[in-house]
Amino acid sequence: MPNTELALQPKTFLTLHPAYQTSFWGVAMIIAVLASIQLILGVIDITEQYTYVASYLSLHLAMEMVSVFISLMVFIVGWNVANHKLPSSLLLLSLIFFNVGIFDYFHAVSYGGMPDFLSHNDVQKHLNFWMAARFISAFGLLLLAIYLVSKIELHLNRTAIFIASLTFTLVFLWLVIYRIDLMPVWFVEGQGLTDLKKNLEYVIIGMNVLTALILLTQLNRPRSLHVPLLIGAVLVTAMSELYFTWYSTMTGVYNIMGHLYKVVAYFMIYRAIVVEAIDIPFNRLKESQETLDLAVTSTDTGLWRWPLGGDYVYLSPILKRQLGYNDHELANSFSALQSLLHPDDKAIFEEAIQSHKQTLGKNELFEVEVRFKHKNGDYRWIYSRGKEGRDKFGNIVEVIGTHTDVTHRRIEHERFRSALQASPNAMIMVDKQGCIVLANKKANLLFGYKDEELLTQPIEILVPNSMHEQHSSLVDGYMQNMQQREMAANRMLFAKRQNGEEFRVEVSLTPIKGSEENYVLASIVDLTEKLASQTRIEKLMHYDILTELPNRQLLVERANYVLDNARQLKLQVGLLLIGLDRFKNLNDSLGHSAGDEVLVEFARRLKSTISAKDTLARLGGDEFAILMPSTNTQQIIQLVNKVKEVLKHNFVVKSEQVLMTASMGIAMYPENGNDFSLLFQSSDTALARAKQIGIDTYLFFDNEMQLNVSRILKIDSAMHEALTQKQFYLEYQPQVDIQTKRLKGVEALIRWKHPEMGIIPPLDFIPQAESNGLILPLGEWVLETALKQLRSWLDKGFQPVVMAVNLSALQFKNEGLDKSIEALLKKYEIPPEYLELELTESMMMENPTRAITALNKLHAKGIRLAIDDFGTGYSSLSYLKQFNIHKLKIDQSFVRDIATNDDDRAIVSAIIQMAESLGYSTIAEGVETDAQLEFLQQNSCDEYQGYGFSRPVLAEVMEEKFLSAKG
Structure with a gap:
C-alpha cells in the first residue's frame, strides 16, 4: 500500500543534492558566525574611541590588496580555462571580477590620506571607485544567477567582451580622475554618508540577497559553479555592504569590518571558481587515470x-x-x-x-x-x-x-576449429561481408571442394544462381537481427555443389560474437537421404508393401474426397469389397510365400479391370476394395464380371496350378451409407453374407442386411448400459461323469435379457463385446459372479463342485490375471481347485511362450485349466506338452456327427487317446443323443455336457435338481 501521507507532501524549497551536503552546511556555519558578529556590533554602542583606528590606511591598503589579488586570480583562472570546454559561466564571472579588481585597486590607492595618484586623492574620488566595484559585483552576480536558472547556453566571444570591459573601465577611470565634477557626492565631511550613497548600498544589498535566493533553488542538482560558495559569497557581501551604511567616519570599526567581510566574500568566490575550474577537473582526471589503470x-x-x-x-x-x-x-x-x-x-x-x-x-x-x-x-x-x-x-x-x-583465446579458437572438424554436419562460418572464413572437412566433402578452397569465397557460390537475389536479401535481414534459428523449416532451401548439382538442405544459423567482428556459423545437413526416407515412409503409410496398391488409409482419404464431390454433384458411388475364397487353405498347404505370390498376381489382374478414375486398394490379408466414383448398378455388375473373368485363369505357384474364386460385397452411396464408414460397413456386411452363402458369390447390400446391421448397432449401443443395469445373468450347465452320471462340475454361461429386445443370444453380443472392448469388464463380472454363487452353494451345505468359467483373450493377456483371480478366491474363500478356467486353442497359440508363463502362474496357485473347443485350432503337439492343463474340451462340431461320420469318430478317438497319453482328462460338449454318449463311453471319455443331460439352468434350478447336500 503506498504511503499517501508522503505522496501528498509538497516539494520543499530547499532540496540538497548529495554533492552539496557537506559544503552547504559549512558555508551556513560561516554565515551564522558572521551574522552573529554583525548583530552584536549593531546593537552595542560604539563609543567615540572606535570611530578612529590607528594605522587605518595601512590596514585598509592591505585588505584591499588582498581583495584585488583575489579578483585578479578569479579573472586569470576563468580566462585561461575558457578554452577547455568548461561552462561559459566561468568566463562571465572572471570578466566581472576583472572590472571589480581594477576599481578596487584604484579605490585603494585613491583613499584619502594616501599619496595623490594621477589626481588629488579625497573621499569622493575613492568612493566613486568603491561604488562602481560594489555595483558591478552585485549586478554581475545577479546576472550570473539568472543565467544559471534560465538554462540559456551563452556563446561568448571572450576577446570582444574583454575589450568592451576594458573600454568601460578606461572611460570610468578618465571620468573619476579628470572630470570628477560630473560624478555624484557620496560623503559630506562632518555629516557622513549622503542619502544617495546609503540608498545605493541598500540596492546593492537587495541585489545580493535576491541573488542568494535564486541560487538557493539550484541546490537540488550539481551546477557548473559551486553554488553553496556563491550563496555564501553574496550573503557575506550583503552583510559587508550593511556595515558601509553604518559608519560616520572613514576610519572607524564599521569600515574595517565591512572590508574584512568583503575579503571573506571574495575568498568564497575564488574557491567557487577554483573548485570548478581546477579541483573538480583535476579530481576527474585523477579518477579517469585510476579507472584506466584498473581497466588495463x-x-x-x-x-x-x-x-x-x-x-x-x-x-x-x-x-x-x-x-x-x-x-x-x-x-x-x-x-x-x-x-x-x-x-x-x-x-x-x-x-x-x-x-x-x-x-x-x-x-x-x-x-x-x-x-x-x-x-x-x-x-x-x-x-x-x-x-x-x-x-x-x-x-x-x-x-x-x-x-x-590472447593465448587463451587462440587455444579456444583451435578447440573450436577441432570441434567443427569433428562435427558430423557440414559447418561453415561466414563474416559480415558474407565471405567464408572457416569450413570443415564435411563441408568440403558435401559441396565437392578441396581443403581450404572455400576460404575467402563468397557464400553465394554455394547457392543456386536463381536464388542469389533472395539469399542476399535474407542475409542482410539476418545480419541486422542476428539470432539462433533454423532455416527451411517449412519451405524449400537448395544448395549447389561445385559441379553445379542442386540439392535440398537444412540450415541452422548460430551468431558468433568475436572481439572485433560478428560471424555466423551455419550447420548444413544434406536432406537428400532424409527426403528419400520420407518418400519411402509416405509410401509405406499409404501403400501396401506386397502389392504396391493403395492401403486402407489412402482408400479412406480418396473415398472422403470422392464422397464430398458426389454430395455436391448428386452422383452415385460404389464400393466393392473382394475376398478370395479358401485363401487360408492355400496358405496352410503351400505356405505363406505361395499365398503372397497369388496376392501379387491377383492385384496385377485386378488393375486391368478398373478404369483410371477408380481406386483399387488392398485392405489386408486376402481382401481388396475397389472405389468407383460416378457409377451405377449396371457398371458395377460389369466390373464384377471382369473380376470373375480374370479368376478363371489358374495361378501358377511352385509349379502347382491353383484355381481361385472370390466373394464380393457391394454397397452404394447414398443408398447404403452417407459416409465412408457406413458405406464400408455395408459392403463388408454384404461380403460376409456372400461368404456364408458359398464361394464365387457377389451380393449387393439390401434391406434385410440393413436390419441385421441395425440390430448389431442397437446391441452394441445397449451393451454399454446393460452391465450397470444388471441385465446380464448366469446360467449353469452340469458337467457329469460319463460312466456314473455323477455331477462333477458346472460351466457358467452368460445370458442377456434386454427389456425391449428380450433374450439376446451370446453369439450376437459376445463378438460385439470383443470388438468394442466391453469383453474385459464383462469377463471379470462373470468370474466374480460365478465364484460368488459357488460360495453361496457351499454356505447352503451343498457338495462342492468345480466351477468352469470361460476366459476372454483380453483377460488372458492381462499381466495381473493370476493375482486378480487369487484375490477373488480369497474374497469368497473358495479353494483354488474348485475353479476351472477354460481357454481356447487360438488364445494360447497366438503367443505360446507367453501362454506357458501365464498358465504356469495359474497352475502354481492350484487353479484348474482346460482347453475349450479343442480340435478347431492349430495346436502344436510340442507346445501342448508344455501347457500345464487338466482337461481337453472336445468341440461339439466333432461330437455332432460321431454316430454317423467316420472322420469325426476318428478325430474324437484321437483326441481322447492323445489326452490320456499326456495325462489330461477329456470332456465332450454338445452331447444330445444316446448314440453320441455311447460312443464316448466306449472310447473312455471322462465327462460330458449337453442337452442330452441338461440344458443350462438358473442357479435355483441347479440347486433343486442337481446339487446334493453334504453326506
Missing part, C-alpha cells in the same frame, strides 16, 4: 610506446609479466623483443612493421598477432594494436598502442 590491469592489457628512429621501445610491466619477466629483467628495446619471437612469426612481425611504416601519415592502425617466448620456454600469443603519435607541431614521432595476451 583487470583486462591484462598493457601499453607500449615506440619512438621512431631508434631501438628503444617502452614496454609496460604487464607485457613483461605476461612473458614471465620482472620489469628489470627484460630491456625496453626493439631487439630484445625480437629475440623472443617465435621463429615462424618473425617474418609476419617484420612484414607488419614495414607495412605500417609505409602507411604512416594515413592514420591507419598497426595490428599484429604473434607468439613470444615465455621465460619458462612456452610461447604466448600477444596481440598488439597501435597508431601513430604526433608532437605539438603535428610531426609523426612515435607509434603507441596496447598489447594483450
Whole structure:
C-alpha cells in the first residue's frame, strides 16, 4: 500500500543534492558566525574611541590588496580555462571580477590620506571607485544567477567582451580622475554618508540577497559553479555592504569590518571558481587515470610506446609479466623483443612493421598477432594494436598502442576449429561481408571442394544462381537481427555443389560474437537421404508393401474426397469389397510365400479391370476394395464380371496350378451409407453374407442386411448400459461323469435379457463385446459372479463342485490375471481347485511362450485349466506338452456327427487317446443323443455336457435338481 501521507507532501524549497551536503552546511556555519558578529556590533554602542583606528590606511591598503589579488586570480583562472570546454559561466564571472579588481585597486590607492595618484586623492574620488566595484559585483552576480536558472547556453566571444570591459573601465577611470565634477557626492565631511550613497548600498544589498535566493533553488542538482560558495559569497557581501551604511567616519570599526567581510566574500568566490575550474577537473582526471589503470590491469592489457628512429621501445610491466619477466629483467628495446619471437612469426612481425611504416601519415592502425617466448620456454600469443603519435607541431614521432595476451583465446579458437572438424554436419562460418572464413572437412566433402578452397569465397557460390537475389536479401535481414534459428523449416532451401548439382538442405544459423567482428556459423545437413526416407515412409503409410496398391488409409482419404464431390454433384458411388475364397487353405498347404505370390498376381489382374478414375486398394490379408466414383448398378455388375473373368485363369505357384474364386460385397452411396464408414460397413456386411452363402458369390447390400446391421448397432449401443443395469445373468450347465452320471462340475454361461429386445443370444453380443472392448469388464463380472454363487452353494451345505468359467483373450493377456483371480478366491474363500478356467486353442497359440508363463502362474496357485473347443485350432503337439492343463474340451462340431461320420469318430478317438497319453482328462460338449454318449463311453471319455443331460439352468434350478447336500 503506498504511503499517501508522503505522496501528498509538497516539494520543499530547499532540496540538497548529495554533492552539496557537506559544503552547504559549512558555508551556513560561516554565515551564522558572521551574522552573529554583525548583530552584536549593531546593537552595542560604539563609543567615540572606535570611530578612529590607528594605522587605518595601512590596514585598509592591505585588505584591499588582498581583495584585488583575489579578483585578479578569479579573472586569470576563468580566462585561461575558457578554452577547455568548461561552462561559459566561468568566463562571465572572471570578466566581472576583472572590472571589480581594477576599481578596487584604484579605490585603494585613491583613499584619502594616501599619496595623490594621477589626481588629488579625497573621499569622493575613492568612493566613486568603491561604488562602481560594489555595483558591478552585485549586478554581475545577479546576472550570473539568472543565467544559471534560465538554462540559456551563452556563446561568448571572450576577446570582444574583454575589450568592451576594458573600454568601460578606461572611460570610468578618465571620468573619476579628470572630470570628477560630473560624478555624484557620496560623503559630506562632518555629516557622513549622503542619502544617495546609503540608498545605493541598500540596492546593492537587495541585489545580493535576491541573488542568494535564486541560487538557493539550484541546490537540488550539481551546477557548473559551486553554488553553496556563491550563496555564501553574496550573503557575506550583503552583510559587508550593511556595515558601509553604518559608519560616520572613514576610519572607524564599521569600515574595517565591512572590508574584512568583503575579503571573506571574495575568498568564497575564488574557491567557487577554483573548485570548478581546477579541483573538480583535476579530481576527474585523477579518477579517469585510476579507472584506466584498473581497466588495463583487470583486462591484462598493457601499453607500449615506440619512438621512431631508434631501438628503444617502452614496454609496460604487464607485457613483461605476461612473458614471465620482472620489469628489470627484460630491456625496453626493439631487439630484445625480437629475440623472443617465435621463429615462424618473425617474418609476419617484420612484414607488419614495414607495412605500417609505409602507411604512416594515413592514420591507419598497426595490428599484429604473434607468439613470444615465455621465460619458462612456452610461447604466448600477444596481440598488439597501435597508431601513430604526433608532437605539438603535428610531426609523426612515435607509434603507441596496447598489447594483450590472447593465448587463451587462440587455444579456444583451435578447440573450436577441432570441434567443427569433428562435427558430423557440414559447418561453415561466414563474416559480415558474407565471405567464408572457416569450413570443415564435411563441408568440403558435401559441396565437392578441396581443403581450404572455400576460404575467402563468397557464400553465394554455394547457392543456386536463381536464388542469389533472395539469399542476399535474407542475409542482410539476418545480419541486422542476428539470432539462433533454423532455416527451411517449412519451405524449400537448395544448395549447389561445385559441379553445379542442386540439392535440398537444412540450415541452422548460430551468431558468433568475436572481439572485433560478428560471424555466423551455419550447420548444413544434406536432406537428400532424409527426403528419400520420407518418400519411402509416405509410401509405406499409404501403400501396401506386397502389392504396391493403395492401403486402407489412402482408400479412406480418396473415398472422403470422392464422397464430398458426389454430395455436391448428386452422383452415385460404389464400393466393392473382394475376398478370395479358401485363401487360408492355400496358405496352410503351400505356405505363406505361395499365398503372397497369388496376392501379387491377383492385384496385377485386378488393375486391368478398373478404369483410371477408380481406386483399387488392398485392405489386408486376402481382401481388396475397389472405389468407383460416378457409377451405377449396371457398371458395377460389369466390373464384377471382369473380376470373375480374370479368376478363371489358374495361378501358377511352385509349379502347382491353383484355381481361385472370390466373394464380393457391394454397397452404394447414398443408398447404403452417407459416409465412408457406413458405406464400408455395408459392403463388408454384404461380403460376409456372400461368404456364408458359398464361394464365387457377389451380393449387393439390401434391406434385410440393413436390419441385421441395425440390430448389431442397437446391441452394441445397449451393451454399454446393460452391465450397470444388471441385465446380464448366469446360467449353469452340469458337467457329469460319463460312466456314473455323477455331477462333477458346472460351466457358467452368460445370458442377456434386454427389456425391449428380450433374450439376446451370446453369439450376437459376445463378438460385439470383443470388438468394442466391453469383453474385459464383462469377463471379470462373470468370474466374480460365478465364484460368488459357488460360495453361496457351499454356505447352503451343498457338495462342492468345480466351477468352469470361460476366459476372454483380453483377460488372458492381462499381466495381473493370476493375482486378480487369487484375490477373488480369497474374497469368497473358495479353494483354488474348485475353479476351472477354460481357454481356447487360438488364445494360447497366438503367443505360446507367453501362454506357458501365464498358465504356469495359474497352475502354481492350484487353479484348474482346460482347453475349450479343442480340435478347431492349430495346436502344436510340442507346445501342448508344455501347457500345464487338466482337461481337453472336445468341440461339439466333432461330437455332432460321431454316430454317423467316420472322420469325426476318428478325430474324437484321437483326441481322447492323445489326452490320456499326456495325462489330461477329456470332456465332450454338445452331447444330445444316446448314440453320441455311447460312443464316448466306449472310447473312455471322462465327462460330458449337453442337452442330452441338461440344458443350462438358473442357479435355483441347479440347486433343486442337481446339487446334493453334504453326506
